[in-house]
Amino acid sequence: MQGLPSIPYLIGLENLGDGHNVNVRWYSLADETYVCYKLSDAPASDWEYIEVDNDLSEYVVSGLISNTSYKFKIAVQYDDVYLESQTQEITTYTMSAEEEQIADNISFGCFPNPFNPAKSKANIFFTVKTNSFINVEIYNLKGQKVKTLAKDKFSVGSHIINWDGKDENGKPVNSGIYLFNLQTTDRKTVFGKLVLIK
The missing domain is CATH 2.60.40.4070 (Immunoglobulin-like)
Structure with a gap:
């Protein structure tokens, strides 16, 4: 285990402007880290989990639907302890x-x-x-x-x-x-x- 169990921190979301990609930034010290997202109005069972390398602090989620609202969070696993960050919301769009x-x-x-x-x-x-x-x-x-x-x-x-x-x-x-x-x-x-x- 890389550190004492602590809640991951979702620093922010950045719309990359093509309508299909969002850059996610976070901070955590966990053994396992997951970038999670779903449509804002979708049920909790629809959360998608992407496992990322522990040395990363940002990740681009691709393949999203343009002009659509999504919720994001960071989930981490410390041995048998599971923790989640706060949830943030963003709407994808295409920049002028x-x-x-x-x-x-x-x-x-x-x-x-x-x-x-x-x-x-x-x-x-x-x-x-x-x-x-x-x-x-x-x-x-x-x-x-x-x-x-x-x-x-x-x-x-x-x-x-x-x-x-x-x-x-x-x-x-x-x-x-x-x-x-x-x-x-x-x-x-x-x-x-x-x-x-x-």
Whole structure:
């Protein structure tokens, strides 16, 4: 056994833009690791399990149906102990030419998701391939800006920005779905979904 039993952590899902492939990122120390997925509205008996090498921390699930919602989780086995991560959901879609250009320069995600600000902050991570000015903002589903998290130039590499679940005035926001908006130097914008629970 490579480590004490611990729940695996599903870091995030990335739609690769062709409508049929999703990149899954996770963290675990288990002897056996499985990437699991199913259609969002399918019964629990329909979970598909893909065993992956223990030294991997990401895997591309292929052959998915375009414009379809899927649920993902990570399952691990420590000898006789079986544990699962939280479940995340993503809808496959085909990127436009403009979105593909954005994706070539920046990748992003958020964990934990959902998050409870009483227990942890939301960590919005992104990786840029060229030095870029990045504006990171939180919006509610009404399109109203909740808070600006960053507005600065970032160097090539990976970065993490935290959100504590509060607005610009330091007031805790309500439970619900929020969007984090990353705008690049050339004003190209990408969005991610974040769920806040209490």
